[in-house]
Amino acid sequence: MEELEKVIQRHQNFTKLSVALIYAVCVSIAVNIFWTPGHIYGSGITGLAQLLATLCNRWLPLTITIPLFYALFNLPLLVLAWKKIGRNFTIFTVAAVILSxxxxxxxxxxxxxxxxxxxxIFGGVFNGVGTGLALRNELSTGGLDILGIVLRKKTGKSVGTINIAFNLIIVIGAGFLFGWVHALYTVLGIFVNGRIIDALYTRNQKLQVIIVTSHPDRVIKVLQNEMRRGITIVHDVEGAYRHTPRTMLFTVISQYELPDFRTSMSNSDPYAFVSITEAKMIVGRFYQEHIY
Incomplete structure (x- = not known):
């Protein structure tokens, strides 16, 4: 058993390093081939590094490259991650930052x-694919990810406001440096980047599930064994066509868990009627597994 755990751990480490390399390739293509030549800025630390590199090259008698700014901005955040989050997390984040x-x-x-x-658009697509794949494989790309995790651990709140403030500075900088048309293009790039990340990283997207079944005990047992989800039971519902007695079950899952849910339903009651809709807001206790 111990040997098997070591093999699994080595496989997970190799996967994370491979994804870190994929992220580095994607962000490099986005910055060097699309964003920088098109005078477009990315979001977060990457965009801030682009902005300050442009300011230095334009008004200072020295050249500081985007990669150097990118590394310098991440350095204190990596130290923070080492102290506040953990060694394993920081090692893979350092790998992603160095490769990038x-x-x-x-x-x-x-x-x-x-x-x-x-x-x-294409810069947003490439950066979004790299970041989305990294998050999907439980890998941080550095930057504001680290700040978000530290704040969440300390206060329970997200880093959304800081993200908005950072991106607002970048958009305004793009407007002053290259004109407000390019500021609009920067907003477009940030928007595409965010949409691609959302499409790939679905852990935080919630779905409301309604199940109408003739085998509620079996369905509940399988779902609770395979997924950590609460279930509300409505007894004595009736089908309008045949007037057959049924039981209705309510639960909420994440988009990330949808494949597991489908497997659980197939194993417990493949003939159940299932309705799945997007949940705009969840009020009350909802178990959300934190990766770090």
Missing amino acids: TVLMRILPNVQVKFDPIICA
């Missing part, structure tokens, strides 16, 4: 002639 810094440095800035809208 190196690849942004060695991948040449391509002077493409793409329309700025194309640069904004």
Whole structure:
């Protein structure tokens, strides 16, 4: 058993390192091939590094590259992660940051002639894919991720306000440096980036599930054994066509858990009627597994 756990751990570590490399390639393509040539800025630490590199190159007698700013901004956050979150988390985050810094440095800035809208969209797609895959595989990409986890552990709140403030600074900077049309393109790039991340990282998206079944005990047992979810039972419901007695079950799951839910239903009652809708707001206790 102990040997098996070691093999599983090695496989997980290899997967995380592979995803860190994929993220580094994606963010490097986004910054060097699409965003920087198109005068578009990304979100968070990446966008701030682009903004300050542009300011230095334009008004100071020295050149500080985007990768250098990216590494410098992440350094204090990595120290914070080591102290407040954990060694294992920080090691893989350091790997993602180092790989991203190196690849942004060695991948040449391509002077493409793409329309700025194309640069904004494709930069957002590449960065969103890299970040979404990293989050999906329980890997941090550094930057505001670290601050968000620390704040959540300390206060129970998210880092949404800080994210908005950071991105607002970046958009305003893009407007002053390249014109407000490019600020709009930056907003477009940030929006596309966010939508791609949401499509890949579904752990925080909630779904309301209604199950009408003739085998409630079996369904409840399987769901509670395989998924940590509370279930509300409504007895003595009746089908309008055949007037057959049924039981209705209510629960809420995350989008991330949907494949597991489908498997559980197939194993417990494949003939149950199931309705799944997006839950806009959840009030009350909902178990959300924190990765870190």
